[in-house]
Amino acid sequence: MVDGMQMEIKELVKQLAELESSKMYLDDFLLTWDRSDDEIAAVFKTAEILQNMRQNNISTRVFDSGLAVSLFRDNSTRTRFSFSSAANLLGLTVQDLDEEKSQIAHGETVRETANMVSFMADVIGIRDDMYIGKGNTYMREVAGAVSQGHSAAILEQRPTLVNLQCDIDHPTQSMADALHLIRFFGGKENLKGKKIAMTWAYSPSYGKPLSVPQGIIGLMTRFGMDVVLAHPEGYSVMPEVEDVARRNAEVGGGRFTKTDSMAEAFAGADVVYPKSWAPFSAMEKRTELYADNDMEGIRSLEKELLMRNAEFMEWECTESLMGLTKGKNGLYMHCLPADISGVSCERGEVSASVFDRYRDQLYMEASFKPYVIAAMIFLARFSNPSEKLLQLLERDSKRVF
Amino acid sequence: MVDGMQMEIKELVKQLAELESSKMYLDDFLLTWDRSDDEIAAVFKTAEILQNMRQNNISTRVFDSGLAVSLFRDNSTRTRFSFSSAANLLGLTVQDLDEEKSQIAHGETVRETANMVSFMADVIGIRDDMYIGKGNTYMREVAGAVSQGHSAAILEQRPTLVNLQCDIDHPTQSMADALHLIRFFGGKENLKGKKIAMTWAYSPSYGKPLSVPQGIIGLMTRFGMDVVLAHPEGYSVMPEVEDVARRNAEVGGGRFTKTDSMAEAFAGADVVYPKSWAPFSAMEKRTELYADNDMEGIRSLEKELLMRNAEFMEWECTESLMGLTKGKNGLYMHCLPADISGVSCERGEVSASVFDRYRDQLYMEASFKPYVIAAMIFLARFSNPSEKLLQLLERDSKRVF
Amino acid sequence: MVDGMQMEIKELVKQLAELESSKMYLDDFLLTWDRSDDEIAAVFKTAEILQNMRQNNISTRVFDSGLAVSLFRDNSTRTRFSFSSAANLLGLTVQDLDEEKSQIAHGETVRETANMVSFMADVIGIRDDMYIGKGNTYMREVAGAVSQGHSAAILEQRPTLVNLQCDIDHPTQSMADALHLIRFFGGKENLKGKKIAMTWAYSPSYGKPLSVPQGIIGLMTRFGMDVVLAHPEGYSVMPEVEDVARRNAEVGGGRFTKTDSMAEAFAGADVVYPKSWAPFSAMEKRTELYADNDMEGIRSLEKELLMRNAEFMEWECTESLMGLTKGKNGLYMHCLPADISGVSCERGEVSASVFDRYRDQLYMEASFKPYVIAAMIFLARFSNPSEKLLQLLERDSKRVF
Incomplete structure (x- = not known):
């Protein structure tokens, strides 16, 4: 050496x-x-x-x-x-x-x-x-x-x-994500003040875990980042984790805010993390149904959730949304695999051209x-x-x- | 070091x-x-x-x-x-x-x-x-x-x-069991004359292998132990292995006896090993049925065996039975997992309080x-x-x- | 050492x-x-x-x-x-x-x-x-x-x-096979001029891959061997790989010929490699049916292929065929597992006595x-x-x- x-x-x-x-x-x-x-x-x-x-x-x-x-x-x-x-x-x-x-x-x-x-x-x-x-x-x-x-x-x-x-x-994911940001921005100290949008995105699948958005708002808030959580009404994450994010932001000199507009979250963002998840309350209900072995109930909950998802198909990370980010070239992140519109599904979390442009960065993110x-x-x-x-x-x- | x-x-x-x-x-x-x-x-x-x-x-x-x-x-x-x-x-x-x-x-x-x-x-x-x-x-x-x-x-x-x-x-099991006894009694020489009761116990499940009781009577008899095999009528193990136990006892200065009473086996025992197994003759029949691909026959044999098992639900290692052991604190052994009454099944091989008291010893037994x-x-x-x-x-x- | x-x-x-x-x-x-x-x-x-x-x-x-x-x-x-x-x-x-x-x-x-x-x-x-x-x-x-x-x-x-x-x-197979031949004949230079018969053989199963015969004709031709590919009409391998074999033979001073007679291929052969495979054209059709998700088509193709196979049950590596090889003791090869007549199936690729005689050599072949x-x-x-x-x-x- x-x-x-x-x-x-x-x-x-x-x-x-x-x-x-x-x-x-x-x-x-x-x-x-x-x-x-x-x-x-x-x-x-x-x-x-x-x-x-x-x-x-x-x-x-x-x-x-x-x-x-x-x-x-x-x-x-x-x-x-x-x-x-x-x-x-x-x-x-x-x-x-x-x-x-x-x-x-x-x-x-x-x-x-x-x-x-x-x-x-x-x-x-x-x-x-x-x-x-x-x-x-x-x-x-x-x-x-x-x-x-x-x-x-x-x-x-x-x-x-x-x-x-x-x-x-999902600490190994959020820590890898953070290490990716540290490398990307050239040091942990450079994360201070950077805006990251952790936003819900549409997916035709059902019941994705909440651990990624929760992990992100729970961790990124402690580096003094401006963390925005965006999702349609009814897609809340666990209130306890929102509390963690709020406390972290206070202590670390950052911000934790919420919005129900993807565009607002993307506006001026240095980093965007659009990803689908299931509503917390629905997941709680599902756990109860599962405990009661109520398979009929689980099937109808699934149907209901997919129908609700379908109301928010415009929550897709498109080129025009990316145009709202800082300098029109905010960093796109995802824990992978992503639901890519026209590739892995008809309509999904992200449009193919956005995903394609950030592929190397996404793989790098995972490599940590x-x-x-x-x-x-x-x-x-x-x-x-x-x-x-x-x-x-x-x-x-x-x-x- | x-x-x-x-x-x-x-x-x-x-x-x-x-x-x-x-x-x-x-x-x-x-x-x-x-x-x-x-x-x-x-x-x-x-x-x-x-x-x-x-x-x-x-x-x-x-x-x-x-x-x-x-x-x-x-x-x-x-x-x-x-x-x-x-x-x-x-x-x-x-x-x-x-x-x-x-x-x-x-x-x-x-x-x-x-x-x-x-x-x-x-x-x-x-x-x-x-x-x-x-x-x-x-x-x-x-x-x-x-x-x-x-x-x-x-x-x-x-x-x-x-x-x-x-x-x-089941030589790796019986040898680990023996090493546990050697440690517990402070040396192989101290096993001489100790009474161990290898007894059948009730389980709501079907067709457990005979290799554990056979392994125990085939091995423990050679350390000069007083080995008692107890089971209800009809739950015999392989005659060849009983012969091994008898020969070993003769050579090693120990004893090998049989009884159809769990209480008699427990009386004054230094060690008890209550465990369910299937009758040898039934297992032989099952092998034949399997060879003939007689699934109907296997199902009816299973039903018959479970009904026969149910006649011997009192073969459970309870606190009162443990009270009969040497100094009321004989060592309880099991190869795990055990069928614990009220925990893993309604009625099983051992009552919860006995199992609970010996849990650390049981895990230690397995650790060898x-x-x-x-x-x-x-x-x-x-x-x-x-x-x-x-x-x-x-x-x-x-x-x- | x-x-x-x-x-x-x-x-x-x-x-x-x-x-x-x-x-x-x-x-x-x-x-x-x-x-x-x-x-x-x-x-x-x-x-x-x-x-x-x-x-x-x-x-x-x-x-x-x-x-x-x-x-x-x-x-x-x-x-x-x-x-x-x-x-x-x-x-x-x-x-x-x-x-x-x-x-x-x-x-x-x-x-x-x-x-x-x-x-x-x-x-x-x-x-x-x-x-x-x-x-x-x-x-x-x-x-x-x-x-x-x-x-x-x-x-x-x-x-x-x-x-x-x-x-x-199937390069790891053909290379291991070649190394076996090198050891068997005492050096790569000794392969020159040796006749190897890569022949189709009957099997009651369906759709075996073509990679072994293709690998063998594609590799053995380059050592100056006399490579004969034998199969019933309709059981051709990929034309591109036949071209490879022909070119290799030319460059390496060997021969590549084809026949539809197992006996002709065996005649005077130093080495025989009788093995079943599916016709290339049928495998191409199967790929298309699979792409169209035409399960009905696949089933009928399978039936048709098995019936066609059955027309060639005499393509079995028997003692009498082995008698045609060089000195009546040509080397029998197979990638294993083989379909052995009377052992793993009623009629198969090789008769039990041939397989039995060459078992050690076959295992040795695999060991490389x-x-x-x-x-x-x-x-x-x-x-x-x-x-x-x-x-x-x-x-x-x-x-x-």
């Missing part, structure tokens, strides 16, 4: 060392607003260092053995590969837990399964975003179970939980997720992460021989 | 070196009663050493590459994770073989598949416990096929087979399985295991950097 | 260094006829070196981390294990991509998925052999997508594609595939492969500690 690169990485490590992140050690990453500003910054910094090391062919394999358990309660190619990439980057082997929902539904079984899969697990990644009030609760149940198992000396190590998307937050996950794991497993990263530099093992 | 720990491990290795286990080298682990007392002791010792090393952050990665093939003919989260953990601890990568039963049912295909998956396999773990007369036979067929392939220079190495549960024995599997693999792959373990100590690679 | 072995490996490496294979670096392996004679020879040589190293317990782990993405559009135990073994031998972790066909069917999604799974991928193995005109096209689409992603700095590395079977070629795949990966990832192999020799890490 050229000396310049090594000095650059050492500078980043020095910056990491100045951040107070000690409480992340042996802890989980469940919601971004559970974590301090320094801890959030430490994740970005560690992700950047790991990426720099990999780009310079320095192995960041810190585990010679150990499992990363993946527990996905719905299908997800992207998140699966991100988690798998992060685990592999650090030397952990992914073992999927594919139990039927019914098998891990009640208390006794959660406790038991959590322990049974964790004897040699350093990490558990969970994705459970289908039902309001369930996903995050389930993660905390698993966290409690492995804590208990560790205290009782059943588990030699207490695995770290990483929230790979729940009903409330494996590093963000790896950073979350790294900070949770090492008591002195900056020292450990320096030791990795000194070890100088190559990723590719 | 502190010096004390290193000396402790060296002492364990010294004890291992005194055991005659050379016949395990390049051999399989299919039935505990195929193995000598020294070989059984070598598995316990090696498991303890591997666990000690991991607890002291010494990497036990002995394979830089190599596959561990898993061949599961029914679903099993627990066994899958145990096998995966053991493979990972030693540096092997698990590759699942998920062929349909039909594809590997007949001779030609077993031979071919066994070779095709073994070009770079050091281990094959098989679980096949569904049909009497089939599982263990299948394992021996695979063993024969890879031996043949190795002799013909097709396979560069002859992979080791580990029985992860068959119709006859990955190490037992790893030890079986280790002893089969290294001609001088104690020397190799000392070399691992000297190498002193860290599991976590 | 004994010194003799090390000298032998060094000699092989020296031979590799003399071959011009620099264009394989960072390139894909999609069709054997895309590659020069030196490149083909480099794959054989590298495969031999990797095998020699493994046999002498020298670790060939060149990746400390990194993913090998497997994208299988149909089931395949054998190819899955070969790819998995090759990845593992080099230190890569396999991550399966199991998207439904529909999800990756259209352009936008191929581009997106290809990038999303490749952030940390060094290799992508694809098997897609079901539809004429589709498989290879799909691979080139994926190749284009990751090239684009790499140019746009989205992907830190541009993963190498390995064709694990498409509609046109993992090494061939590993060699393709190795040559694509290292700019100076022979130097890197010498460094591996010097490093002298053990595969098994």
Whole structure:
């Protein structure tokens, strides 16, 4: 490795060392607003260092053995590969837990399964975003179970939980999105005052989770950004998360406002994030219907929601809307996959020409997720992460021989 | 690592070196009663050493590459994770073989598949416990096929087979159970004379395998224990395995008796292991019906068995039964998952308060399985295991950097 | 390692260094006829070196981390294990991509998925052999997508594609087959003038891919072999690949002829490769029916094809046909699994006694595939492969500690 690169990485490590992140050690990453500003910054910094090391062919394999358990309660190619990439980057082997929902539904079984899969697990990644009030609760149940198992000396190590998307937050997505913005604008300090429009968009599909818009307003407000949440009437997100956004904006010197006009949100925006989601109240109702096993009710709710969606087909991110953004070239973001009009559906969240123009940026946005996950794991497993990263530099093992 | 720990491990290795286990080298682990007392002791010792090393952050990665093939003919989260953990601890990568039963049912295909998956396999773990007369036979067929392939220079190495549960024995379970007892009573020598009650228990489900009770009576009798097998009339296990238990008891200075009273079995017991299983004769009949593809017959047999089970609902491990055990606090064991009354079913194998009181012990019992599997693999792959373990100590690679 | 072995490996490496294979670096392996004679020879040589190293317990782990993405559009135990073994031998972790066909069917999604799974991928193995005109096209689409992603700095590395079977070629199979012949006849130079009969054979199943016969005639013609393609009328392979075979034969000093008589093909053959496949024209029709979603049409085509197959049940590799081969003991080859008369079906591609006599050779033939795949990966990832192999020799890490 050229000396310049090594000095650059050492500078980043020095910056990491100045951040107070000690409480992340042996802890989980469940919601971004559970974590301090320094801890959030430490994740970005560690992700950047790991990426720099990999780009310079320095192995960041810190585990010679150990499992990363993946527990996905719905299908997800992207998140699966991100988690798998992060685990592999650090030397952990992914073992999927594919139990039927019914098998891990009640208390006794959660406790038991959590322990049974964790004897040699350093990490558990969970994705459970289908039902309001369930996903995050389930993660905390698993966290409690492995804590208990560790205290009782059943588990030699207490695995770290990483929230790979729940009903409330999608921290690995929002953190990757934020890292993309930091890179795009050349530094976290440059996010201050930038306007980001998190807006609802039309989709012909049903019941998309709320965790992305919630994750975005919950995180971006803390960087002093001007965050606007836009959606048609009736498409509210969880009130608790709006409260988080408001508090963050106050503390961080930013703004959090709401509107029911996509155009108003786009006006002068530096960044737009148009994405479909289901109304919170409808998702709550759906959870109840599901609990009652009322399949007839679920079908009629679905029909009703699709009809309601169809009233708002003009909520599409078009070229003319993009023309309202700052300098007519605001940054378009999406967590992917997007519903692209005329490509993946007749009418969708975004017009093909807008999507096409921003494709490289969208893929770049996604590319940060494996590093963000790896950073979350790294900070949770090492008591002195900056020292450990320096030791990795000194070890100088190559990723590719 | 502190010096004390290193000396402790060296002492364990010294004890291992005194055991005659050379016949395990390049051999399989299919039935505990195929193995000598020294070989059984070598598995316990090696498991303890591997666990000690991991607890002291010494990497036990002995394979830089190599596959561990898993061949599961029914679903099993627990066994899958145990096998995966053991493979990972030693540096092997698990590759699942998920062929349909039909594809590997007949001779030609077993031979071919066994070779095709073994070009770079050091281990094959098989679980096949569904049909009497089939599982263990299948394992021996695979063993024969890879031996043949190795002799013909097709396979560069002859992979080791580990029985992860068959119709006859469940050696990784019974060995983990025994290691739990050794730890609980502070040494294998302390098992002498201890009474263990392996008893049938009521379950509302159908057709649970016999391999656990058979594995327990076949193994525990050799430590000089007083083994009592209790079940209602008609719930006999395989006569051959009862013979094994009787012979072992004779040789090892223990006892093997039978009773049809749960209370009698529990009376004064140091350890109780209440667990449901299907009658051997019914399982034999089921295998025949399956061979004849007589689905109607299978359904009526199932109905009949569930009705017969229901006659013995009082075979539940309750607090009052536990009161009959030695000092009223005999150790409760189970291979998990248990059918817990009022929790996972209305009436089951054990009452909730008993299960609850022993939960930590039960999880601890399960925690030994990955190490037992790893030890079986280790002893089969290294001609001088104690020397190799000392070399691992000297190498002193860290599991976590 | 004994010194003799090390000298032998060094000699092989020296031979590799003399071959011009620099264009394989960072390139894909999609069709054997895309590659020069030196490149083909480099794959054989590298495969031999990797095998020699493994046999002498020298670790060939060149990746400390990194993913090998497997994208299988149909089931395949054998190819899955070969790819998995090759990845593992080099230190890569396999991550399966199991998207439904529909999800990756259209352009936008191929581009997106290809990038999303490749952030940390060094290799992508694809098997897609079901539809004429589709498989290879799909691979080139994926190749284009990751090239684009790499140019746009989205992907830190541009993963190498390995064709694990498409509609046109099956290069890992034909290369393994060729390596088997090289070993069997004691050197590539000894293939010159040897007669190989690639003949159709009867099978009671429907729609077997054409990639094996095409791969064989496309590859074996370049070693100066006398390649005869035999099939009943109407069972032609792709005309473009016949052209490739003809050109190769001309350049390489061999022969490519066709016949509709199995006996004629077998007469005096050094090697026979009898295997069923579907007629090219019928497969083209099937692709169209599938595109039109004409399930009725597909069913009737299937019926028609099975009836046509049944007219040629005498195309079976029997002992009497084997009696026509050179010295009555020509080498029988097959990619496995074979349809064996009286074993896996009533009447099939080969009689049981022929298959039985050649079983060890058939398994040996298959054993080269993992090494061939590993060699393709190795040559694509290292700019100076022979130097890197010498460094591996010097490093002298053990595969098994």
